[in-house]
Amino acid sequence: MRTFVAVVGTGRFQDAAADLSITQQAVSKRVAGLEKDLGVRLFIRTARGARLTIDGQAFLPHARELLRAAERAVASVLPGSRPLRVDVIASRLAASGLMRGFHRAHPEIELDVVMLFDIETALDAIRSGAIDASFRAVAVPGRPLPEDIESVRVLDEALQLLTGPAHALAGARSVTVAQLAGHRIWMPGIVPGTEWAAYYDDLVAEFGLTLEATGPNFGSDALLDTIADTPALATFMGERTRLVWPADHGLRRIPVTDPTPVYPHSLLWRRDNPHPALATLRAHLAATAAGHDAAGIWAPGWVIPR
Amino acid sequence: MRTFVAVVGTGRFQDAAADLSITQQAVSKRVAGLEKDLGVRLFIRTARGARLTIDGQAFLPHARELLRAAERAVASVLPGSRPLRVDVIASRLAASGLMRGFHRAHPEIELDVVMLFDIETALDAIRSGAIDASFRAVAVPGRPLPEDIESVRVLDEALQLLTGPAHALAGARSVTVAQLAGHRIWMPGIVPGTEWAAYYDDLVAEFGLTLEATGPNFGSDALLDTIADTPALATFMGERTRLVWPADHGLRRIPVTDPTPVYPHSLLWRRDNPHPALATLRAHLAATAAGHDAAGIWAPGWVIPR
DNA sequence: GAGTACGCACAACTCCTGGTTGTGTTCTAA
DNA sequence: TTAGAACACAACCAGGAGTTGTGCGTACTC
Numbered sequence: 001m002r003t004f005v006a007v008v009g010t011g012r013f014q015d016a017a018a019d020l021s022i023t024q025q026a027v028s029k030r031v032a033g034l035e036k037d038l039g040v041r042l043f044i045r046t047a048r049g050a051r052l053t054i055d056g057q058a059f060l061p062h063a064r065e066l067l068r069a070a071e072r073a074v075a076s077v078l079p080g081s082r083p084l085r086v087d088v089i090a091s092r093l094a095a096s097g098l099m100r101g102f103h104r105a106h107p108e109i110e111l112d113v114v115m116l117f118d119i120e121t122a123l124d125a126i127r128s129g130a131i132d133a134s135f136r137a138v139a140v141p142g143r144p145l146p147e148d149i150e151s152v153r154v155l156d157e158a159l160q161l162l163t164g165p166a167h168a169l170a171g172a173r174s175v176t177v178a179q180l181a182g183h184r185i186w187m188p189g190i191v192p193g194t195e196w197a198a199y200y201d202d203l204v205a206e207f208g209l210t211l212e213a214t215g216p217n218f219g220s221d222a223l224l225d226t227i228a229d230t231p232a233l234a235t236f237m238g239e240r241t242r243l244v245w246p247a248d249h250g251l252r253r254i255p256v257t258d259p260t261p262v263y264p265h266s267l268l269w270r271r272d273n274p275h276p277a278l279a280t281l282r283a284h285l286a287a288t289a290a291g292h293d294a295a296g297i298w299a300p301g302w303v304i305p306r
Numbered sequence: 307m308r309t310f311v312a313v314v315g316t317g318r319f320q321d322a323a324a325d326l327s328i329t330q331q332a333v334s335k336r337v338a339g340l341e342k343d344l345g346v347r348l349f350i351r352t353a354r355g356a357r358l359t360i361d362g363q364a365f366l367p368h369a370r371e372l373l374r375a376a377e378r379a380v381a382s383v384l385p386g387s388r389p390l391r392v393d394v395i396a397s398r399l400a401a402s403g404l405m406r407g408f409h410r411a412h413p414e415i416e417l418d419v420v421m422l423f424d425i426e427t428a429l430d431a432i433r434s435g436a437i438d439a440s441f442r443a444v445a446v447p448g449r450p451l452p453e454d455i456e457s458v459r460v461l462d463e464a465l466q467l468l469t470g471p472a473h474a475l476a477g478a479r480s481v482t483v484a485q486l487a488g489h490r491i492w493m494p495g496i497v498p499g500t501e502w503a504a505y506y507d508d509l510v511a512e513f514g515l516t517l518e519a520t521g522p523n524f525g526s527d528a529l530l531d532t533i534a535d536t537p538a539l540a541t542f543m544g545e546r547t548r549l550v551w552p553a554d555h556g557l558r559r560i561p562v563t564d565p566t567p568v569y570p571h572s573l574l575w576r577r578d579n580p581h582p583a584l585a586t587l588r589a590h591l592a593a594t595a596a597g598h599d600a601a602g603i604w605a606p607g608w609v610i611p612r
Numbered sequence: 613g614a615g616t617a618c619g620c621a622c623a624a625c626t627c628c629t630g631g632t633t634g635t636g637t638t639c640t641a642a
Numbered sequence: 643t644t645a646g647a648a649c650a651c652a653a654c655c656a657g658g659a660g661t662t663g664t665g666c667g668t669a670c671t672c
Contacts, residue, residue: 001379013649026631028649033630040383045649047639054436055383058391058418062379069375073307073368077346077361085364112364130360319620332660334620339659351620353668 001063003030004042008060012049076112083110084277087122087134089196093263094157094240095135102284109277118194123149126270132278133269137195148271154285155265156297157238158255161185162224165250166231176258177207177298186212186233188223202300203261224251238263259298307369309336310348314366318355382418389416390583393428393440395502400463400546401441401571408590415583424500429455432576438584439575443501443609454577460591461571462603463544464561467491468530471556472537482564483513483604492518492539494529508606509567530557544569565604 006016007027017024035042042056052060076083088095096113103111114131116122122134126149135154145151161180163170169183190197190213197213204211227235228251237253267285269278312322313333323330341348348362358366382389394401405419420437422428428440432455441460451457467486469476475489496503496519503519510517533541534557543559573591575584 014647023632024649025633025651028651029630032650038380038383039385045638047641047648049648054391054420054422054431057420058382058389059379061418062375062382066372066375066379069368069372073365073372074344076364076368077344079345083364085360112367114360114363116360125360320618328659329661330620331622331662334622335659338621353619353670355619 001034001066003027004034005060005063005067007031007043007050008052008056011051072110075110083112084133084275084281085112085114085131086281087114087116087125087131087136089115089135089137089265093238093265094155095265097240098135098155098265098285098288101288102281105284106277106280109280111277122268126268126273129270129273132273132275133267133281135265136268137199137264137266145268149268150271151266151268152282152285153264153266154289155240156262156299157240157265158297159236159261159263160239161234161252161254161256162227162237163234163252163254164228164230165252167234167252168231169234169254170250170252172254174255174257177209177256177261178258180256181208182210184210184212184233186223186227186235188213198302199263199300202302203298206298227251236261257296259296262297262299264299307340307372309333310340311366311369311373313337313349313356314358314362317357378416381416389418390439390581390587391418391420391437392587393420393422393431393437393442395421395441395443395571399544399569399571400461403546404441404461404571404591404594407594408587411590412583412586415586417583428574432574432579435576435579438579438581439573439587441571442574443505443570443572451574455574456577457572457574458588458591459570459572460595461546462568462605463546463571464603465542465567465569466545467540467558467560467562468533468543469540469558469560470534470536471558473540473558474537475540475560476556476558478560480561480563483515483562483567484564486562487514488516490516490518490539492529492533492541494519504608505569505606508608509604512604533557542567563602565602568603568605570605570609 003016003020006019007013010016010019013027013031014024017027020027031043038055038059040055040059041053042059043050044053075081086099088099099111099113103109116125116131116134119134119136122131122136123146125131126134127146161169161175169175169179172179187200190200192213200211200213203209223235227233239253239255267282269282309322309326312325313319316322316325319333319337320330323333326333337349344361344365346361347359348365349356350359381387392405394405402419405417409415409417422431422437422440425440425442428437428442429452431437432440433452467475467481475481475485478485493506496506498519506517506519509515529541533539545559545561573588575588
């Protein structure tokens with residue numbers, strides 16, 4: 001591909017060869033090989049150089065795109081000036097949505113999103129510089145943040161109940177936490193040992209709910225399918241989470257009150273991280289941050305107060 | 307890259323090797339080579355397979371994107387079900403803008419845009435199946451369209467005068483063709499022998515204008531630069547053509563009247579071309595087609611009437 | 613807690629790919 | 643007609659990428 005683009009750029013096999021520091025014959029072989037693989041002729045050879053065929057013209061932008069993709073791939077792991085690398089909690093919550101919003105607002109900023117196992121892993125990765133920032137609930141019970149890590153609360157996301165149309169609560173405009181006792185709430189994909197699991201453990205302990213985390217996580221499609229079809233099951237979902245759901249299969253989102261459980265999202269980063277895009281991300285989140293009134297909400301006691 | 311993605315997919319070097327029909331050792335070597343080239347570790351090897359490192363997680367989407375780009379590149383020249391391939395006239399006219407509009411309306415349709423030399427080349431390419439359609443002014447003087455080629459007029463684009471702020475006509479709200487006599491109009495990049503050149507030849511002959519096509523075409527940036535800075539020069543530009551011009555350097559677009567020269571764009575295609583996207587393109591153009599009232603416009607006599 | 617099975621890495625070897633040098637062919641311009 | 647420019651073909655060579663064979667570490671099992 002590189003050779004093909006080089007020939008297009010110079011218009012001559014010879015000059016491309018010089019650019020690539022190989023012989024003209026090698027260029028000829030490479031192009032011939034590419035043409036053979038593709039099954040089409042890419043250049044019209046003339047006595048004054050090489051012109052693109054129509055197939056070559058159609059192929060060219062794709063070849064350039066491939067080279068750009070290769071560059072971005074290399075850049076994504078290049079120590080030094082690599083893209084901003086942010087860890088988001090793997091859940092049906094809004095963190096990845098916030099990053100999508102940031103990307104829309106700053107499409108010029110190269111961004112890589114990863115999902116780490118839990119906050120301990122994330123903190124290690126932040127301290128080692130493997131990632132630049134992390135969206136998490138700060139912190140795990142009983143363990144304060146290390147002092148070289150900074151954090152700022154960026155979003156309190158209320159949890160809503162998601163039910164199918166045949167669920168007993170499907171018609172409710174809102175439900176209280178007390179009303180949820182006795183109903184089966186299905187939360188597959190919660191990994192024990194994560195701060196997300198700790199959050200729901202506390203929720204269960206405090207209000208006597210019935211959460212089932214059984215079964216493997218087949219992805220959100222399968223979850224929504226099951227919820228829609230099973231009258232006895234409901235699940236929790238962040239109010240900001242966008243569902244990818246074909247039109248309307250009758251799924252209901254029902255606000256939870258008395259109190260409203262909120263999942264507190266914080267951004268964590270290392271105090272001395274010099275990545276220029278990190279400041280942009282923090283500014284963006286500060287501008288779009290949203291919380292809830294302290295009254296009537298619930299969060300685990302170990303959450304750092306706003 | 308393919309090997310890397312295969313290992314991610316299976317979670318085990320062995321299984322990836324089976325998928326790729328090579329040995330586990332070869333997979334190990336490939337991954338080790340990639341890691342060496344990149345300078346980072348991509349997998350954490352365990353006794354139960356291989357997990358991605360953080361770098362590996364960041365790298366993965368880029369690797370997938372690269373493979374998709376490679377697939378699209380191959381597809382672009384694959385005989386049979388390749389993307390719709392459309393030729394647009396290389397000029398400061400609206401044809402490429404129309405294709406951008408089509409792409410916006412139908413982003414799911416794969417599209418390749420090429421620029422052929424002239425309408426003769428385009429007709430040959432249409433007949434041979436090398437391209438599916440062409441935006442052109444039909445036809446060259448004195449030569450009718452072959453009968454296996456269909457055409458439909460999709461856009462009459464009025465020409466406007468483009469001047470810098472210091473040009474003598476810069477303040478005019480509109481100019482007549484007669485007023486243009488004596489002014490130097492600069493049209494670099496017109497290739498002699500094309501139907502575009504024929505159009506301007508006719509325009510010059512009929513109204514006694516002074517068109518200068520001298521000098522190489524350094525691209526539209528250089529052209530606009532020169533126009534903005536040179537009081538004695540102006541150029542023609544299609545009314546629909548979008549300028550890529552930083553904010554406002556004082557360039558003026560001035561409608562031309564008495565009569566208004568219009569450049570007639572037609573879509574040409576081979577009657578028996580079965581490409582499904584071709585019908586979509588024709589429908590899109592029919593829906594967005596725009597013309598001018600016949601009164602007060604000018605086009606060369608050899609243009610096929612609407 | 614020892615044995616075993618599994619999974620990846622290393623070593624040695626082979627072969628083919630991809631490079632080089634040398635030469636041929638074709639087109640163009642003087 | 644001839645000289646030069648540009649790409650293709652042929653022969654050759656080296657290194658890379660594959661194979662087989664083996665070793666080592668880890669985790670499951672009895």
